Amino acid sequence: MKLPEVAGLALAFVARLITGAQGHWHGAPPKAEQRIYFANHQSHFDWVLIWAALPHDLRAVTRPIAARDYWTKTPLRHWITREIFNSVYVSRERKEDEDPLEPLMEALRHGDSLVIFPEGTRGHTGEPAPFKSGLYALAQAFPEVQLIPAWIDNVQRVMPKGEVVPVPILCTVVFGAPIALQPGEERRAFLDRAREAVVALRKVV
Amino acid sequence: MTSLRALSTSQQVGLLFVTLFGILLLATLAAFARSIRESTEAQSALQERFARELRAVWVGALLFWIAWVAGPLVSTLLFGLVSFLALREFVTLTHTRRADHRALLLAFFVILPAQYALVGMRLFNAFTVFIPVYVFFAIPVISALANDPQSFLERTAKIQWGIAVCVFGMSHAPALLLLDLPNWHERGAFFVFYLVVVVAVAQGAQELASRRLRRRPVARAISRSFSWRAWGAGAAVAAAVGTLLFWTTPFKPLEALVMGAIAGATGTLGEFVMQALKRDAGVRTWRGRPSVTGAVGLLDRVAPLCFAAPVFFHSVRWYYAI
Numbered sequence: 181m182k183l184p185e186v187a188g189l190a191l192a193f194v195a196r197l198i199t200g201a202q203g204h205w206h207g208a209p210p211k212a213e214q215r216i217y218f219a220n221h222q223s224h225f226d227w228v229l230i231w232a233a234l235p236h237d238l239r240a241v242t243r244p245i246a247a248r249d250y251w252t253k254t255p256l257r258h259w260i261t262r263e264i265f266n267s268v269y270v271s272r273e274r275k276e277d278e279d280p281l282e283p284l285m286e287a288l289r290h291g292d293s294l295v296i297f298p299e300g301t302r303g304h305t306g307e308p309a310p311f312k313s314g315l316y317a318l319a320q321a322f323p324e325v326q327l328i329p330a331w332i333d334n335v336q337r338v339m340p341k342g343e344v345v346p347v348p349i350l351c352t353v354v355f356g357a358p359i360a361l362q363p364g365e366e367r368r369a370f371l372d373r374a375r376e377a378v379v380a381l382r383k384v385v
Numbered sequence: 386m387t388s389l390r391a392l393s394t395s396q397q398v399g400l401l402f403v404t405l406f407g408i409l410l411l412a413t414l415a416a417f418a419r420s421i422r423e424s425t426e427a428q429s430a431l432q433e434r435f436a437r438e439l440r441a442v443w444v445g446a447l448l449f450w451i452a453w454v455a456g457p458l459v460s461t462l463l464f465g466l467v468s469f470l471a472l473r474e475f476v477t478l479t480h481t482r483r484a485d486h487r488a489l490l491l492a493f494f495v496i497l498p499a500q501y502a503l504v505g506m507r508l509f510n511a512f513t514v515f516i517p518v519y520v521f522f523a524i525p526v527i528s529a530l531a532n533d534p535q536s537f538l539e540r541t542a543k544i545q546w547g548i549a550v551c552v553f554g555m556s557h558a559p560a561l562l563l564l565d566l567p568n569w570h571e572r573g574a575f576f577v578f579y580l581v582v583v584v585a586v587a588q589g590a591q592e593l594a595s596r597r598l599r600r601r602p603v604a605r606a607i608s609r610s611f612s613w614r615a616w617g618a619g620a621a622v623a624a625a626v627g628t629l630l631f632w633t634t635p636f637k638p639l640e641a642l643v644m645g646a647i648a649g650a651t652g653t654l655g656e657f658v659m660q661a662l663k664r665d666a667g668v669r670t671w672r673g674r675p676s677v678t679g680a681v682g683l684l685d686r687v688a689p690l691c692f693a694a695p696v697f698f699h700s701v702r703w704y705y706a707i
Contacts (some may be wrong), residue, residue: 350477
């Protein structure tokens with residue numbers, strides 16, 4: 181076993197010790213199909229939680245999105261996001277001739293699964309903000325990839341904004357039934373439907 | 386009985402575990418044999434529940450065995466881990482606020498390890514006063530420093546109570562394991578065994594009695610099955626079983642009877658209190674699965690021990706004046 185693998189297992193163990201990281205699958209079993217998981221976003225811990233809740237063999241093919249400027253700044257950050265998580269880097273500042281979604285499309289063409297937080301930023305009200313349009317573009321470009329909604333519960337209590345050490349509190353991730361873009365469906369309608377699919381999972385917990 | 390007394394301590398403890406695992410193995414085989422027969426829906430639900438309980442007993446028994454084989458250090462660590470998991474569940478169920486963050490960090494990462502370190506070093510006086518005196522003082526100070534007056538007393542009380550039950554109470558189990566009584570060296574495992582068996586028997590007897598007697602529940606909103614008569618029956622059966630097990634302890638039969646009654650009575654009351662807590666947190670079990678994030682079911686399993694162990698421990702210490 182190589183160092184990143186060992187570090188990954190250790191990290192997953194710590195995440196489970198602190199949060200339990202229970203994954204509940206309602207509507208789609210955990211399978212090695214190509215998928216885009218989309219979830220509510222309340223904490224920096226969200227990605228680690230989803231990742232730890234996935235079965236071990238799905239972790240290797242499921243990739244997060246990381247902001248290039250922040251996560252490549254120091255060698256350690258770069259190493260963690262590249263070697264352990266195999267992140268897809270995106271740049272936050274938009275240039276004229278560049279599609280910000282291109283790295284994601286590239287990963288999907290490659291056959292990988294992605295985890296995205298379509299709110300774009302962390303919320304702290306408990307209610308997810310309206311979804312940004314990236315999910316729609318990905319659904320249009322890759323109709324064969326399953327779109328799985330996920331609700332992350334309780335994580336905001338683990339590490340509130342401004343704190344660095346997480347408190348051990350149990351969290352769950354509920355994965356729902358896949359949704360698909362209907363023929364001719366409007367962008368806004370689809371994004372609202374996707375958001376409702378995420379919110380509906382809150383009651384399942 | 387005399388031939389048993391002639392064995393060395395470790396042989397006796399070994400025999401204890403062989404017996405325990407033998408009984409568990411028989412129960413598991415019986416459950417398996419029943420499960421492959423055809424059964425109605427109600428029966429299979431009952432079997433499933435039995436299998437779940439049996440699994441918990443297996444885990445508990447293995448825990449005790451590892452604790453005994455690996456010696457005081459590992460057993461203290463092991464109980465510390467259980468304590469950590471129980472406190473994690475407790476904190477999840479009681480809704481804490483953002484300002485509690487520092488106090489919770491203190492509870493999980495300073496107080497809990499310190500308490501178990503005190504147990505491991507057999508500093509029984511320090512271990513007895515550490516949480517009721519020093520932690521009782523430190524937690525409200527840290528909470529107040531967080532600069533959030535909203536429901537300050539409730540929040541502090543919740544954290545204090547969680548620490549008292551999950552850390553202070555639980556830490557008395559390894560303390561029993563390490564307690565050195567006159568003429569009873571290195572046989573703490575029997576003490577813990579005695580306590581666990583007596584408490585488990587009391588729970589079972591109370592459950593059966595409440596089904597048979599169908600008395601009016603004392604507190605319907607909290608438990609549909611808890612009545613004084615059933616509780617008394619649980620304590621009485623615990624006392625009887627405790628008396629039968631007197632040879633595993635330094636007690637004389639009459640002492641074993643009283644200690645068994647104390648352990649059984651406090652254990653079942655502890656379980657009752659935990660039900661109240663779960664009601665407060667809105668936990669309902671639905672098709673055998675709890676309905677709220679964080680209700681894993683560890684807390685209800687260890688609660689009887691958390692409540693019975695301190696009372697039992699201090700009764701023993703007081704009685705033997707050590």
